[in-house]
Amino acid sequence: MKQSRIPALIGALALSATAACGTRQAVTHSSDTGPFIAPDLPALAGQTATCAGPHEKRFTLEAREVTVDLGMNIKFNAWTYNGKLPGPVLEACEGDHVTIAVVNHASTSHGLDSHALRTDTMHFGPVEPDGSMTIEKTVDTPGAFMYHCASGPVTDYHIKSGLTGAMIVYPRRQPLAPARELVVVESGVYGLPDANGLIPGTDPSRAQKNDPGLMLFNGRLEHSTLTVKPGDLVRAYIVNVGPGVSAIHVMGTILERVRDGATDLRDVQTYGVPAGSGAIVEFRIPEPGMYGLVDHDRLSYLPYGMVLSFDATGGHAHDAM
Numbered sequence: 001m002k003q004s005r006i007p008a009l010i011g012a013l014a015l016s017a018t019a020a021c022g023t024r025q026a027v028t029h030s031s032d033t034g035p036f037i038a039p040d041l042p043a044l045a046g047q048t049a050t051c052a053g054p055h056e057k058r059f060t061l062e063a064r065e066v067t068v069d070l071g072m073n074i075k076f077n078a079w080t081y082n083g084k085l086p087g088p089v090l091e092a093c094e095g096d097h098v099t100i101a102v103v104n105h106a107s108t109s110h111g112l113d114s115h116a117l118r119t120d121t122m123h124f125g126p127v128e129p130d131g132s133m134t135i136e137k138t139v140d141t142p143g144a145f146m147y148h149c150a151s152g153p154v155t156d157y158h159i160k161s162g163l164t165g166a167m168i169v170y171p172r173r174q175p176l177a178p179a180r181e182l183v184v185v186e187s188g189v190y191g192l193p194d195a196n197g198l199i200p201g202t203d204p205s206r207a208q209k210n211d212p213g214l215m216l217f218n219g220r221l222e223h224s225t226l227t228v229k230p231g232d233l234v235r236a237y238i239v240n241v242g243p244g245v246s247a248i249h250v251m252g253t254i255l256e257r258v259r260d261g262a263t264d265l266r267d268v269q270t271y272g273v274p275a276g277s278g279a280i281v282e283f284r285i286p287e288p289g290m291y292g293l294v295d296h297d298r299l300s301y302l303p304y305g306m307v308l309s310f311d312a313t314g315g316h317a318h319d320a321m
Protein backbone atom coordinates (compact mmCIF):
# COMPACT_ATOMS: atom_id res chain seq x y z
CA MET A 1 0.00 0.00 0.00
CA LYS A 2 0.99 3.61 0.23
CA GLN A 3 4.32 3.57 1.98
CA SER A 4 4.73 7.24 1.07
CA ARG A 5 1.88 8.20 3.41
CA ILE A 6 4.10 8.27 6.47
CA PRO A 7 2.32 10.39 9.06
CA ALA A 8 3.60 13.90 9.61
CA LEU A 9 4.65 12.84 13.07
CA ILE A 10 7.50 10.68 11.83
CA GLY A 11 8.93 13.45 9.70
CA ALA A 12 8.51 15.88 12.56
CA LEU A 13 10.30 13.56 14.96
CA ALA A 14 13.20 13.30 12.54
CA LEU A 15 13.25 17.07 12.14
CA SER A 16 13.31 17.65 15.85
CA ALA A 17 16.57 15.70 15.97
CA THR A 18 18.10 18.34 13.71
CA ALA A 19 16.76 21.18 15.88
CA ALA A 20 14.74 22.48 12.94
CA CYS A 21 12.22 24.15 15.21
CA GLY A 22 14.69 26.42 16.94
CA THR A 23 14.16 27.75 20.42
CA ARG A 24 12.60 25.76 23.21
CA GLN A 25 10.19 27.47 25.56
CA ALA A 26 9.59 26.80 29.21
CA VAL A 27 6.59 24.60 29.99
CA THR A 28 3.49 26.63 30.58
CA HIS A 29 0.17 25.35 31.84
CA SER A 30 -2.42 26.04 29.18
CA SER A 31 -5.97 26.97 30.07
CA ASP A 32 -7.33 25.07 27.08
CA THR A 33 -9.65 22.25 28.13
CA GLY A 34 -12.44 20.15 26.75
CA PRO A 35 -12.75 17.52 24.07
CA PHE A 36 -10.76 17.79 20.85
CA ILE A 37 -13.01 18.32 17.86
CA ALA A 38 -11.94 16.73 14.57
CA PRO A 39 -13.89 15.04 11.76
CA ASP A 40 -12.27 11.67 12.46
CA LEU A 41 -12.70 11.76 16.26
CA PRO A 42 -15.82 10.34 17.92
CA ALA A 43 -17.87 13.21 19.42
CA LEU A 44 -17.45 13.61 23.17
CA ALA A 45 -19.29 15.80 25.72
CA GLY A 46 -17.08 15.16 28.77
CA GLN A 47 -17.65 14.69 32.50
CA THR A 48 -18.99 18.12 33.41
CA ALA A 49 -21.73 18.21 30.76
CA THR A 50 -22.61 14.54 31.17
CA CYS A 51 -22.86 14.59 34.97
CA ALA A 52 -24.81 17.89 34.93
CA GLY A 53 -27.39 16.30 32.62
CA PRO A 54 -30.42 14.20 33.54
CA HIS A 55 -29.83 11.02 35.55
CA GLU A 56 -31.90 9.18 32.95
CA LYS A 57 -29.74 8.61 29.86
CA ARG A 58 -31.22 7.20 26.67
CA PHE A 59 -29.30 6.10 23.60
CA THR A 60 -30.34 4.56 20.31
CA LEU A 61 -28.00 2.36 18.31
CA GLU A 62 -29.15 1.57 14.78
CA ALA A 63 -27.53 -1.49 13.26
CA ARG A 64 -26.79 -0.73 9.61
CA GLU A 65 -24.64 -2.22 6.88
CA VAL A 66 -22.58 0.65 5.50
CA THR A 67 -19.58 1.04 3.23
CA VAL A 68 -17.21 3.06 5.40
CA ASP A 69 -14.35 5.22 4.14
CA LEU A 70 -11.25 4.22 6.12
CA GLY A 71 -9.01 6.84 4.49
CA MET A 72 -5.99 6.20 2.21
CA ASN A 73 -8.49 5.38 -0.59
CA ILE A 74 -9.65 2.25 1.20
CA LYS A 75 -13.28 1.41 1.93
CA PHE A 76 -14.78 -1.37 4.01
CA ASN A 77 -18.21 -2.98 3.82
CA ALA A 78 -18.81 -2.73 7.55
CA TRP A 79 -21.55 -3.67 9.95
CA THR A 80 -22.10 -0.57 12.06
CA TYR A 81 -24.03 1.09 14.83
CA ASN A 82 -25.39 4.37 13.42
CA GLY A 83 -23.37 4.07 10.22
CA LYS A 84 -20.06 4.74 11.95
CA LEU A 85 -16.92 2.83 12.74
CA PRO A 86 -16.75 2.64 15.74
CA GLY A 87 -20.29 3.38 16.97
CA PRO A 88 -21.06 6.59 18.89
CA VAL A 89 -19.54 7.20 22.32
CA LEU A 90 -22.16 6.50 25.00
CA GLU A 91 -21.51 8.84 27.92
CA ALA A 92 -23.08 8.45 31.35
CA CYS A 93 -22.36 9.53 34.90
CA GLU A 94 -21.97 7.17 37.84
CA GLY A 95 -25.46 6.48 39.21
CA ASP A 96 -27.28 7.29 35.97
CA HIS A 97 -30.03 4.96 34.79
CA VAL A 98 -29.10 4.08 31.22
CA THR A 99 -31.44 2.77 28.53
CA ILE A 100 -29.95 1.67 25.23
CA ALA A 101 -32.27 0.83 22.35
CA VAL A 102 -31.00 -1.27 19.46
CA VAL A 103 -32.94 -0.84 16.23
CA ASN A 104 -31.98 -3.40 13.64
CA HIS A 105 -31.94 -2.06 10.07
CA ALA A 106 -29.50 -4.77 8.93
CA SER A 107 -30.03 -8.12 7.23
CA THR A 108 -29.10 -10.39 10.13
CA SER A 109 -29.81 -10.43 13.88
CA HIS A 110 -27.90 -8.05 16.16
CA GLY A 111 -27.87 -7.29 19.87
CA LEU A 112 -25.90 -5.38 22.47
CA ASP A 113 -23.54 -6.05 25.35
CA SER A 114 -22.10 -3.07 27.21
CA HIS A 115 -19.35 -3.99 29.63
CA ALA A 116 -20.45 -1.08 31.84
CA LEU A 117 -23.66 -2.91 32.82
CA ARG A 118 -23.92 -5.59 35.47
CA THR A 119 -26.94 -7.44 34.12
CA ASP A 120 -28.33 -10.74 32.92
CA THR A 121 -26.84 -11.66 29.52
CA MET A 122 -30.32 -12.78 28.45
CA HIS A 123 -31.06 -9.04 27.98
CA PHE A 124 -28.37 -8.75 25.27
CA GLY A 125 -30.59 -9.97 22.45
CA PRO A 126 -30.09 -10.45 19.56
CA VAL A 127 -33.07 -9.02 17.72
CA GLU A 128 -34.12 -9.95 14.19
CA PRO A 129 -33.95 -7.60 11.17
CA ASP A 130 -36.56 -4.81 11.41
CA GLY A 131 -36.92 -5.46 15.12
CA SER A 132 -35.78 -3.49 18.14
CA MET A 133 -34.83 -4.19 21.75
CA THR A 134 -33.75 -2.24 24.81
CA ILE A 135 -31.31 -2.92 27.59
CA GLU A 136 -31.32 -0.82 30.76
CA LYS A 137 -29.48 -0.58 34.04
CA THR A 138 -28.10 1.88 36.55
CA VAL A 139 -24.37 2.24 35.92
CA ASP A 140 -22.35 2.05 39.13
CA THR A 141 -18.72 1.77 38.04
CA PRO A 142 -16.74 4.59 36.40
CA GLY A 143 -14.42 3.78 33.52
CA ALA A 144 -13.96 3.42 29.78
CA PHE A 145 -15.91 0.38 28.67
CA MET A 146 -16.37 -1.55 25.45
CA TYR A 147 -19.79 -2.15 23.99
CA HIS A 148 -20.44 -4.54 21.15
CA CYS A 149 -22.94 -6.65 19.31
CA ALA A 150 -24.15 -9.77 21.07
CA SER A 151 -25.27 -12.40 18.62
CA GLY A 152 -24.77 -15.75 20.30
CA PRO A 153 -22.08 -18.01 18.83
CA VAL A 154 -21.34 -15.60 15.94
CA THR A 155 -20.69 -12.61 18.22
CA ASP A 156 -16.99 -12.52 17.39
CA TYR A 157 -17.68 -12.11 13.67
CA HIS A 158 -20.16 -9.30 14.37
CA ILE A 159 -17.70 -7.40 16.58
CA LYS A 160 -14.95 -7.78 13.99
CA SER A 161 -17.28 -6.48 11.28
CA GLY A 162 -17.58 -3.18 13.16
CA LEU A 163 -20.43 -3.44 15.70
CA THR A 164 -18.55 -1.98 18.63
CA GLY A 165 -17.77 1.26 20.41
CA ALA A 166 -16.86 2.99 23.68
CA MET A 167 -19.09 3.68 26.66
CA ILE A 168 -17.70 6.09 29.25
CA VAL A 169 -19.04 6.20 32.79
CA TYR A 170 -17.69 9.31 34.53
CA PRO A 171 -17.19 9.40 38.29
CA ARG A 172 -19.90 11.63 39.80
CA ARG A 173 -18.15 12.96 42.89
CA GLN A 174 -14.52 13.01 41.74
CA PRO A 175 -13.94 15.84 39.24
CA LEU A 176 -11.36 14.94 36.61
CA ALA A 177 -8.61 17.51 36.17
CA PRO A 178 -9.26 19.94 33.31
CA ALA A 179 -7.75 18.39 30.16
CA ARG A 180 -7.97 18.12 26.40
CA GLU A 181 -9.87 14.88 25.82
CA LEU A 182 -10.37 12.25 23.16
CA VAL A 183 -11.63 8.72 22.71
CA VAL A 184 -9.43 6.07 21.14
CA VAL A 185 -11.08 2.84 20.02
CA GLU A 186 -8.60 0.35 18.59
CA SER A 187 -9.81 -2.41 16.29
CA GLY A 188 -8.91 -4.52 13.28
CA VAL A 189 -10.35 -5.08 9.82
CA TYR A 190 -10.22 -8.69 8.72
CA GLY A 191 -9.58 -8.50 5.02
CA LEU A 192 -7.53 -6.72 2.37
CA PRO A 193 -8.61 -4.20 -0.25
CA ASP A 194 -9.39 -5.39 -3.77
CA ALA A 195 -8.20 -3.60 -6.94
CA ASN A 196 -10.75 -0.85 -6.31
CA GLY A 197 -9.65 -0.33 -2.71
CA LEU A 198 -12.70 -2.08 -1.28
CA ILE A 199 -12.51 -4.58 1.57
CA PRO A 200 -15.69 -6.47 0.72
CA GLY A 201 -16.41 -7.63 4.28
CA THR A 202 -14.98 -9.66 7.12
CA ASP A 203 -13.01 -12.71 6.01
CA PRO A 204 -14.22 -15.49 8.36
CA SER A 205 -10.92 -17.37 8.27
CA ARG A 206 -8.95 -14.23 9.18
CA ALA A 207 -11.44 -13.48 11.96
CA GLN A 208 -11.14 -17.02 13.28
CA LYS A 209 -7.34 -16.69 13.43
CA ASN A 210 -7.37 -13.17 14.94
CA ASP A 211 -5.42 -12.12 11.84
CA PRO A 212 -6.43 -8.57 10.80
CA GLY A 213 -5.32 -7.13 7.47
CA LEU A 214 -5.36 -3.62 8.95
CA MET A 215 -5.48 -2.09 12.40
CA LEU A 216 -7.29 1.16 13.11
CA PHE A 217 -7.71 3.88 15.67
CA ASN A 218 -11.30 5.16 15.65
CA GLY A 219 -12.12 3.29 12.45
CA ARG A 220 -9.69 5.34 10.38
CA LEU A 221 -6.31 4.95 8.69
CA GLU A 222 -5.73 8.70 8.57
CA HIS A 223 -6.14 11.15 11.42
CA SER A 224 -6.27 14.88 11.95
CA THR A 225 -3.22 16.24 13.77
CA LEU A 226 -4.43 17.65 17.08
CA THR A 227 -3.10 21.04 18.12
CA VAL A 228 -1.93 21.33 21.72
CA LYS A 229 0.24 23.63 23.78
CA PRO A 230 3.14 22.89 26.08
CA GLY A 231 1.74 22.22 29.52
CA ASP A 232 -1.59 20.85 28.24
CA LEU A 233 -2.92 17.79 30.00
CA VAL A 234 -4.38 15.30 27.52
CA ARG A 235 -6.79 12.58 28.61
CA ALA A 236 -7.53 9.64 26.34
CA TYR A 237 -10.38 7.21 26.98
CA ILE A 238 -9.01 4.00 25.50
CA VAL A 239 -11.07 1.00 24.44
CA ASN A 240 -9.36 -1.98 22.85
CA VAL A 241 -11.62 -4.11 20.69
CA GLY A 242 -8.65 -6.33 19.84
CA PRO A 243 -7.13 -8.55 18.73
CA GLY A 244 -4.41 -8.80 21.33
CA VAL A 245 -3.22 -6.43 24.03
CA SER A 246 -2.98 -2.78 23.00
CA ALA A 247 0.33 -1.37 24.23
CA ILE A 248 -0.71 2.25 24.68
CA HIS A 249 2.27 4.59 24.55
CA VAL A 250 2.75 8.25 23.74
CA MET A 251 5.94 8.91 21.81
CA GLY A 252 7.76 11.80 23.45
CA THR A 253 6.34 11.57 26.94
CA ILE A 254 5.30 9.36 29.85
CA LEU A 255 1.74 8.58 30.92
CA GLU A 256 1.32 10.78 33.99
CA ARG A 257 -1.67 8.80 35.21
CA VAL A 258 -3.54 5.64 34.23
CA ARG A 259 -6.93 4.71 35.63
CA ASP A 260 -8.01 1.13 35.04
CA GLY A 261 -10.91 0.08 37.23
CA ALA A 262 -9.92 0.90 40.81
CA THR A 263 -6.23 0.85 39.86
CA ASP A 264 -4.65 4.30 39.70
CA LEU A 265 -1.08 4.32 38.37
CA ARG A 266 1.49 7.11 37.91
CA ASP A 267 4.37 7.57 35.49
CA VAL A 268 3.81 4.61 33.19
CA GLN A 269 5.75 4.40 29.89
CA THR A 270 3.36 1.98 28.17
CA TYR A 271 0.07 0.58 29.43
CA GLY A 272 -1.39 -2.70 28.25
CA VAL A 273 -5.14 -2.76 27.57
CA PRO A 274 -6.41 -6.27 26.79
CA ALA A 275 -9.01 -6.96 24.13
CA GLY A 276 -12.44 -6.23 25.56
CA SER A 277 -11.16 -3.70 28.06
CA GLY A 278 -10.50 0.00 28.51
CA ALA A 279 -8.43 2.48 30.49
CA ILE A 280 -8.20 6.23 30.98
CA VAL A 281 -4.71 7.57 30.36
CA GLU A 282 -3.39 11.09 30.94
CA PHE A 283 -0.22 12.72 29.70
CA ARG A 284 1.11 16.26 29.75
CA ILE A 285 2.72 17.92 26.74
CA PRO A 286 6.20 18.54 28.14
CA GLU A 287 7.60 21.08 25.67
CA PRO A 288 7.11 22.42 22.14
CA GLY A 289 7.27 19.66 19.55
CA MET A 290 5.41 16.69 18.12
CA TYR A 291 3.99 13.75 20.10
CA GLY A 292 2.16 10.62 19.04
CA LEU A 293 -0.16 8.11 20.68
CA VAL A 294 0.54 4.64 19.35
CA ASP A 295 0.05 0.96 20.09
CA HIS A 296 3.70 0.10 20.65
CA ASP A 297 3.05 -3.50 19.62
CA ARG A 298 1.56 -2.32 16.30
CA LEU A 299 4.23 0.12 15.14
CA SER A 300 4.31 -1.84 11.89
CA TYR A 301 1.03 -0.07 11.08
CA LEU A 302 2.57 3.42 11.32
CA PRO A 303 2.85 3.62 7.51
CA TYR A 304 -0.92 2.96 7.44
CA GLY A 305 -1.62 5.92 9.67
CA MET A 306 -1.95 4.20 13.04
CA VAL A 307 -0.86 7.13 15.17
CA LEU A 308 -2.71 10.03 16.77
CA SER A 309 -0.43 13.06 16.44
CA PHE A 310 -0.28 16.02 18.83
CA ASP A 311 1.30 19.17 17.46
CA ALA A 312 2.75 21.53 20.05
CA THR A 313 5.04 23.35 17.64
CA GLY A 314 2.86 26.43 17.39
CA GLY A 315 3.02 26.00 13.61
CA HIS A 316 6.79 25.68 13.37
CA ALA A 317 6.68 22.06 12.17
CA HIS A 318 4.93 23.17 8.96
CA ASP A 319 7.57 25.83 8.34
CA ALA A 320 10.34 23.32 8.87
CA MET A 321 8.80 20.75 6.52
Ligand SMILES: [Cu+2]
Nearest residue numbers: 110149151158
Ligand atom coordinates in the same frame (compact mmCIF):
# COMPACT_ATOMS: atom_id res chain seq x y z
CU1 LIG B 1 -24.50 -8.42 15.51
